[in-house]
Amino acid sequence: MQAFEAIDNRKSKIGIQKSKIKIVANEDLIYRITRAVYGRLGVGAEEQSVEQLVTDIYREVEPFLGTNGTSHVASNSFPTTGSISPQSREGSSDRMVISVFGVDHPGIVAAVAQILAAADCSIVDINQTVVQGKFAMVIIVDTARARESAAELKERLRLEGEKLGVRIYAQREDLFNAMHRI
């Protein structure tokens, strides 16, 4: 515990450095990086070197952070292990955008969700509206663990769309990223 107190002290010192390195400080992240560095080098590590190391690491990961200091990858936490996927900035080839348009009636969301569940695709985001009886839904799904190929899934959705009387399009997320993000 003594070691962690020491880290706490040093973290606050590093936190003070933020004005020098012109970053929007993410105290929690700096703390976790500091802890990881001390975990590797031991608590006896030279304070100045640790400070420098933490600053360097923060600078490297900063471009991958949102304005609130959180990662684009997942808004709730910063990954503690592994590298940050470059796909997070380019749209993912493992994600699909499924768009459903047509005349509203009960059961459209359920039917589409059932197909996705059966294919082992998890819904990452969903947005559905009805305006003047016109149904519009956009679902972003993660297909990384999908049991079916993209072509099979699309065909299944197309057939379901015919049954439901709506049009269903499935396109890879990186297409939208390429076209609408610089």
Next chain:
Amino acid sequence: MEYSQAEILQTVAMTEMEHLDVRTVTLGLSLRDCASESIERTAERAGEKIRRVAERLVRTVDAIGDEIGIRIANKRIAVTPVSMISEASSGNPVQLARAIDEAAEVVGVDFIGGYSALVHKGASHSETEFLRSIPEALASTERLCSSVNVATTRAGINMDAVRQVGNIIKDAAERTRERGGIACAKFVCFANAVEDNPFMAGAFHGVGEPEAVINVGVSGPGVVNYAVRHAPADMPLQDLAEIIKKLSFKLSRAGELVGREAARRLGLPFGIIDLSLAPTPVPGDSVANIIEAMGFERAGAHGTTAALALLTDAVKKGGAMASGSVGGMSGAFIPVSEDAGMIEAVRVGALSLDKLEAWTSVCSVGIDMVAVPGSTSAETIAAIIADEMAIGVMNNKTTAVRIIPVPGREVGEMVEYGGLLGSAPIMAASLFSSAGFIQRGGRIPAPIHSLRN
């Protein structure tokens, strides 16, 4: 949600309703290592190499189109100018043409380009022989496309070659008389030909290119047409240019995504993306309709050259902003028979060959898929080519001529080619002779601005 509903709707509308497609994924392939002493052996090696390298091309590209959710209309191959690999071989190069065509059929591509020669300053003995083989090669194959570069800004215009090309076109038309002279639809004559053009019929794999490369041609006149048509009628032209530029950016980015993915899966380097608004006979997917939507009764009216200049430039700027790998032609194509709006403009008398020629000074290529009466002489065709080459050479741009003197047909008739080639109205060429000028031969010297070193 990471994307707004408007962004998602726009993408779906573009791909599903406004005919945004990747017009072609073209594999550029060097055949230089296939040259041997006999044409039979060269043909065998070329066929084997095409079958081997392009084996997975079609199914890989189709799978990518399916996954990404964008139509990839054509899969094609461009090879080293065949005149270069047939040079060392004794025998008739048509054997090589047939072997390449057969290999294209086996791997399932719709066209293979590169039965070509670069003779802008002169031709070797074997290149002269090669040029003579072009009509037979085109008439006896289905998928093979041919091109000849007869001029560059640096070298001037090889008028001997221009004259010979006039004869090649007449001969090719006659050999496919019963099919409306369709062999000429697979032949292009260039000034300043580009080495990485993915579009047919002018694609070839240039000598400065790597062993193999993936180039992508993106199109989307339907998308631009929709946007221009729905812009307010009093929108100033600079704002209209801005709309086109932004759309071009999006189209180019979509194409680059496909190209890089195809290159990665095929284990080949990615070359260039060419955003060229290339019309199809589908209603609305028309460059003429875009021009008309800017405020003209018909394409071909006065002012349409300025409108086309705006369009071509905005497309190029959007493409250049979108990708560091923009190449090929990049701009707007104006193939008459492939554009429903242009066909209609010719039919009502709004668009003439003269106005088309004026357009080519600002579009990305040249006189394309134009049918003229079968009675048009080889000298007149050569003279049409000479005019077009001069526009390219003097303006430092690529220009081309793809013209069909349709045997037995006269002005006002239509000839059907089907598919992407569409249907061509026979247009009037000048009835006054240019023969004396063409028969002089020789070379039109390079312009003063070629001296740039």
